Amino acid sequence: MRKQFRLFLGYITLICITSVSILLLLPDFRAKSIYNEELCFKVDKFTEENDDIDIVFIGSSKIKHHLNDSLFSELTNLNAFNLGVAATNPPESYIFFEDMLNNGLFNKKVVVLEVRAISEISYKNWWLERSTYWIDDKNLYLSLGLVDSNKSGILRKIFARGSYMFGYFSNAIGLNILRDDYLKLPSDSLFKAFTTLENKVINCELLNRLNQNTVDVIDMNSKVGVSNHFDYLNHLISQAKEKECHLVFYLAETNLKWQINELQPIFNKLPKRNKISIIDMRLFPFINDCSIKHNVTHFDSIGADSLTFAMAKEYLKIKNSKLIR
Amino acid sequence: MLFNSFDFLIFICIVYCIYWTVQKYNVKFQNIIVLIASYIFYGWWDWRFISLIFFSTVVDYYLGLSIKRNAQFSKTYLGLSIVINLGLLGVFKYYNFFVSSWVSAWEQLDVSFNETSLNLILPVGISFYTFQTLSYTIDVYRDKLEPTKDFVSFASFVSFFPQLVAGPIERATNLLPQFFEKRRFCLNESVKGVSQILWGLLKKVVIADNCAPFVNEIFSTYHTQSSVVLIFGAVLFAFQIYGDFSGYSDIAIGLSRLLGFKLMTNFRYPYFSRDIAEFWRRWHISLSTWFRDYLYIPLGGSRGSSFTRIRNVIIIFLVSGMWHGANWTFLFWGFLNALFILPLIIGKSNRLNIGIVAQNTFLPNLKEFIQILLTFLLTCLAWVFFRVDSIHGGFDYIHRIFCFLEGNSNVININIIALVLAFVLIEWFYRKTEIPLFSNNMKISFINSSVVIVFIILFGNLNGGSSFIYFQF
Numbered sequence: 137m138r139k140q141f142r143l144f145l146g147y148i149t150l151i152c153i154t155s156v157s158i159l160l161l162l163p164d165f166r167a168k169s170i171y172n173e174e175l176c177f178k179v180d181k182f183t184e185e186n187d188d189i190d191i192v193f194i195g196s197s198k199i200k201h202h203l204n205d206s207l208f209s210e211l212t213n214l215n216a217f218n219l220g221v222a223a224t225n226p227p228e229s230y231i232f233f234e235d236m237l238n239n240g241l242f243n244k245k246v247v248v249l250e251v252r253a254i255s256e257i258s259y260k261n262w263w264l265e266r267s268t269y270w271i272d273d274k275n276l277y278l279s280l281g282l283v284d285s286n287k288s289g290i291l292r293k294i295f296a297r298g299s300y301m302f303g304y305f306s307n308a309i310g311l312n313i314l315r316d317d318y319l320k321l322p323s324d325s326l327f328k329a330f331t332t333l334e335n336k337v338i339n340c341e342l343l344n345r346l347n348q349n350t351v352d353v354i355d356m357n358s359k360v361g362v363s364n365h366f367d368y369l370n371h372l373i374s375q376a377k378e379k380e381c382h383l384v385f386y387l388a389e390t391n392l393k394w395q396i397n398e399l400q401p402i403f404n405k406l407p408k409r410n411k412i413s414i415i416d417m418r419l420f421p422f423i424n425d426c427s428i429k430h431n432v433t434h435f436d437s438i439g440a441d442s443l444t445f446a447m448a449k450e451y452l453k454i455k456n457s458k459l460i461r
Numbered sequence: 462m463l464f465n466s467f468d469f470l471i472f473i474c475i476v477y478c479i480y481w482t483v484q485k486y487n488v489k490f491q492n493i494i495v496l497i498a499s500y501i502f503y504g505w506w507d508w509r510f511i512s513l514i515f516f517s518t519v520v521d522y523y524l525g526l527s528i529k530r531n532a533q534f535s536k537t538y539l540g541l542s543i544v545i546n547l548g549l550l551g552v553f554k555y556y557n558f559f560v561s562s563w564v565s566a567w568e569q570l571d572v573s574f575n576e577t578s579l580n581l582i583l584p585v586g587i588s589f590y591t592f593q594t595l596s597y598t599i600d601v602y603r604d605k606l607e608p609t610k611d612f613v614s615f616a617s618f619v620s621f622f623p624q625l626v627a628g629p630i631e632r633a634t635n636l637l638p639q640f641f642e643k644r645r646f647c648l649n650e651s652v653k654g655v656s657q658i659l660w661g662l663l664k665k666v667v668i669a670d671n672c673a674p675f676v677n678e679i680f681s682t683y684h685t686q687s688s689v690v691l692i693f694g695a696v697l698f699a700f701q702i703y704g705d706f707s708g709y710s711d712i713a714i715g716l717s718r719l720l721g722f723k724l725m726t727n728f729r730y731p732y733f734s735r736d737i738a739e740f741w742r743r744w745h746i747s748l749s750t751w752f753r754d755y756l757y758i759p760l761g762g763s764r765g766s767s768f769t770r771i772r773n774v775i776i777i778f779l780v781s782g783m784w785h786g787a788n789w790t791f792l793f794w795g796f797l798n799a800l801f802i803l804p805l806i807i808g809k810s811n812r813l814n815i816g817i818v819a820q821n822t823f824l825p826n827l828k829e830f831i832q833i834l835l836t837f838l839l840t841c842l843a844w845v846f847f848r849v850d851s852i853h854g855g856f857d858y859i860h861r862i863f864c865f866l867e868g869n870s871n872v873i874n875i876n877i878i879a880l881v882l883a884f885v886l887i888e889w890f891y892r893k894t895e896i897p898l899f900s901n902n903m904k905i906s907f908i909n910s911s912v913v914i915v916f917i918i919l920f921g922n923l924n925g926g927s928s929f930i931y932f933q934f
Contacts, residue, residue, distance in 0.1 A: 140648040141481060147652065151907060155914035 178219050179236075186241060190214040191451075194229055195250025197222035198388040201434050204444040211448035212455075214246075226252045230372060233383075242381040248412065248451075249372075251385045251403070253395040254365050366402045373410055384454070387413040389423040389443070408457075412450045420446050462505040464712045465665055472502065473716065480720060481646060488643040492617045495640075495720070499620035503585075510584045513549065518619045520545050521594040525601045525608035525615075535602055542598040546591045553587055558787030586626030588784055592751055594619050597633035599755055606634050614640035623716035627709045629727040629747035636724070644721025652906050654718030656899035659913040661711025666921035668884050669704030671877055672697040678872060680848055683858050687868030691861055695841045698848050700881050703732065706745070711896075730892045732840075732885070733818050735832035737801040738811035740840060748784070752777050767807060774806050775799045785847070790855065794846040801839050817893055880920065 182189065191214050193199045199220025208216040224232075233249055236242055369385060376383035387403050390396065396415060403411055417423050428439030435443060462469050476498040483490035504511045524542040528535045597618075600606040609615050618637045624630075679686055679694030686694070710727035717724045727747050734740035741749050753762075760773045775796070782795020805811040818833065819825040825833065846855040891897035898909035 141646050144646075144648055144651045147903070147907065148655065151655070151910050151914065154907075154911040155918070158911065158915045159918060 178221065182217055182219060183241065185217070188215050189217045189245060191216045191246040191248065192242065193218050193220055193248045193250075193386075194233055195220045195248075195386065195388070196224045196229070196252065197434060199248075199250050199386075202388070202440045202443045203447065204437075204440050207441055207444045208448050211445065212452060220250070226250075226254055230368070233372065234375065237375060237379055237381060240379070242376070242379060244380050246382045246384060247376065248384045248386050248447075251369065251387055251399060253392075253398045366405055369402070369406065373407075383410060384451070385411050386447075387411070387415045389414050389417075389420065391424075409454055412447065412454070414443065414446050414450070422446070462502050464709065464716075465662065468505070472498075477719060484644065484646070488641065489613065491644060492613050492640055495621065496613055496617045499617065499622035499625060502622040503620060503625060506585050513553075513584050513587070514590060514620055515616075517546065517549065517590065517594055518616045521598055521619070522609075522612055522615050525598050526610065528598065528601050529608045539598055539602040543595065546595050550587060550591050553584055555783075555787045562789075589628050589630055590619055590625060592630045592748075593633070596630075596751065596755065597637065600633050606637070609637065609641075611641070621717075621722075623713040623720070623722075624724060627706070627713070628745075629710055629713065629725050630751050631724060631747065632751075636722070639722050646721065649901070650718050650721070652903060653896060653899055654715040656906055656910055657711050657715030657718065657896045659715075659910050659917070660897055660899075661708040661713075661715060663913050663917050663921075664704040664708030664711065664884075666917055667704075668881065669701045669708060670921065671880060672701035672704065675872060675874065675877060676701050676848070680858075683849075683854075683861065685868075686861075686866075686872070687870055688862050688864060688866045689870055690868070690872055691858060691866075693873050695845050695858075695862075697877065697881070699732070699837070699841045699844050700884070702844065702847070703728075704884075707731075726895065730888055732837055733833055733889065733892055734836050735814040735818060735829060736805055736811075736836055737798065737839060738805045739814040740836055741798070741802065748781065752781055756780065763806065770806055771803060774803055778802070789852055790846050790849060793852050793855070794843050797843045797846060801843070820893075 182192070191208075191212075193203050193205070193216065197220065199218060200222050201220075203216075203218050203220060205216040205218040208214070229249060233242075233247065373383050385403070385406060387399055400415070403413060414420050414423070422428060422439065422442040425439070428435055428442060462472060476494065480491060480494050480498075483494060500511055500514075503514060521542055524538045528538045531538070597606070597615075601608045614637070617640055618631075618633065621631070621636065676694055676698045679690055680698070683691060683694070707728035714724045714727070725747055727745060729743040729746065731740050731743040734743055757773055757777050760776060761769050762773065763770050778795040778799035779792060780795070781798075782791045782793070785791040785794070802811065805813075814832075818829055842859065845858050846852065849855040849858060887897055898906075898913060900906050900909070
């Protein structure tokens with residue numbers, strides 16, 4: 137009987153190994169309908185209303201949850217649109233901005249683009265860190281993009297596929313629940329890259345292009361590396377200028393010293409007309425007010441309104457000093 | 462704890478290892494492990510539920526013994542068991558429904574009452590284990606079973622975790638004796654169990670969970686959908702509920718096999734039935750046969766006058782509808798099924814189709830094909846009432862189908878149709894077997910199981926692990 141039991145355990149192990157091997161060998165093992173539902177939805181809406189919009193906000197959850205666009209519109213008499221998407225990384229924001237700019241969607245508009253520390257994404261394997269920390273399907277997809285990329289070496293390919301598999305299984309077996317319930321990490325249920333056979337038909341062309349560009353950027357990481365982060369931001373400003381778009385970089389509130397240390401020098405060098413900073417707690421004391429915080433990272437709606445007030449005030453300062461034409 | 466969750470994966474691995482490690486001692490250790498595992502499994506939802514199942518167990522354990530010891534009061538003890546079990550079910554499941562129905566009925570006559578509803582949560586699987594324990598006391602009363610003095614075995618039987626929350630509703634005569642015998646590891650049964658678990662999981666996450674978003678979308682916006690979309694929604698719901706419920710049953714039976722138990726078959730390819738009577742012999746068999754043995758036959762069954770037969774059938778289906786949930790829609794769903802089956806009962810042709818369809822051929826003949834199609838359409842029609850929120854909504858949904866409304870058909874997705882068709886084809890191919898994709902040849906089973914895992918990962922809707930529909934019953 138013991139022999140039979142061992143045989144059975146071997147049988148189970150072999151099934152698992154075989155299935156995983158099949159999945160690893162499949163040349164195109166990836167979700168069938170990959171898209172970031174939230175981003176696609178917002179882009180569709182933005183494209184629809186494009187002519188009426190004066191100012192656009194791009195960035196992570198710190199834009200998405202903290203910028204009340206209707207309040208901002210009310211305060212500034214401008215039609216504002218919040219294009220923030222949770223868990224967006226700086227390279228993604230930048231590439232998204234460039235992509236939209238090249239498609240003429242930001243012509244004659246003001247774009248407020250969130251700037252975040254680059255070193256938080258350890259470059260060589262940021263996709264691995266992201267995929268395990270956020271269990272972020274979108275970035276898992278990017279890691280698979282690395283596998284397909286001609287620029288990736290064999291080790292990188294193996295590593296990328298491994299991280300993809302790990303992230304995929306963690307997500308599939310509900311590790312995200314562990315993450316939400318026990319680690320109390322922020323949840324991003326809107327990323328549903330692996331939901332096959334989805335109901336809604338959303339144009340994914342933009343996202344696919346964005347994903348591909350991001351993969352390229354990862355391979356050319358010097359482009360947005362810490363050392364030349366400032367140069368890259370300047371490059372974005374001049375690109376925007378060509379399309380008659382006024383680009384304003386936004387430094388969001390944070391308590392993390394290492395982020396401030398990395399970003400403050402870069403930000404100091406930027407032209408006044410191209411920056412808004414809400415990072416200094418002496419100037420914006422509400423940042424430290426625990427009562428308006430929803431969690432460690434995000435404000436509640438009152439906090440978001442306070443931030444929007446501050447943002448509007450800072451924006452009007454630039455505008456009234458005629459720095460924006 | 463859901464079968465399709467990470468928690469359960471860890472749980473079953475631990476239980477399985479301990480269970481087969483202690484088997485070298487004696488059966489008591491195995492039963493204790495099953496009991497502890499079952500209470501942990503059940504308490505995972507809400508630890509307060511444990512007190513309820515423990516109460517039910519203690520009551521039926523002592524009443525079972527009392528029925529045998531005091532023959533002159535056996536009827537009283539049986540009555541007590543029925544009252545207590547159905548009383549618990551009534552309070553937790555139906556109290557609020559009856560109160561609100563009573564109040565709204567009087568409101569029609571302009572008489573108002575203060576509605577006193579209880580803020581109760583429905584304990585998961587209460588309908589299943591209540592019926593299971595009832596079968597014990599009834600069988601003891603009928604002398605079909607000796608009452609057990611082994612409390613641990615009895616408690617393990619009542620709370621046996623693989624089938625605790627959504628069946629199959631096991632008879633004490635089948636499952637309880639298995640707790641008295643030492644379970645020995647059997648390779649063939651274990652391989653069979655794995656195949657059945659994987660097939661069940663595939664039905665749940667690939668079929669049911671992929672149909673669910675479409676069904677939810679269509680049923681929540683049915684008043685704006687075209688007739689074609691409404692038909693699509695009704696058909697998908699039929700597959701969703703089948704994949705969900707039979708998937709659960711398969712996982713439960715497969716898990717039991719891994720632990721050395723044999724549970725009854727709960728589904729036998731119901732959508733290949735040639736008439737409604739056959740459908741009910743193939744759908745949720747454990748519940749249908751429970752009602753047959755403990756309600757229909759005691760009421761007189763198919764003996765007696767036509768009136769008695771019609772009455773019995775209507776009672777059975779109404780009770781079955783009511784068992785599914787405290788809502789008029791379930792009652793109407795039961796009534797509709799009674800209407801569908803009555804012509805067969807009256808014409809005494811309800812047992813015309815007993816065997817497997819197209820027994821000796823691969824394809825059915827034209828007559829069989831039409832019969833299968835018609836039966837499927839009738840069940841879909843009834844499922845609409847099972848899914849909607851109100852009877853009026855159900856009629857409206859069906860009315861809209863027959864109005865041939867035109868409109869946007871974007872929601873119809875070719876991928877899900879292909880997936881369901883592939884599933885139907887596999888089921889058809891394996892309709893003569895107990896478990897699709899299982900073979901006595903271990904190599905074939907191995908290949909099939911590996912492929913099923915790949916399919917589950919590639920096509921399963923694995924986001925978050927959704928609950929099983931029948932848990933609410």
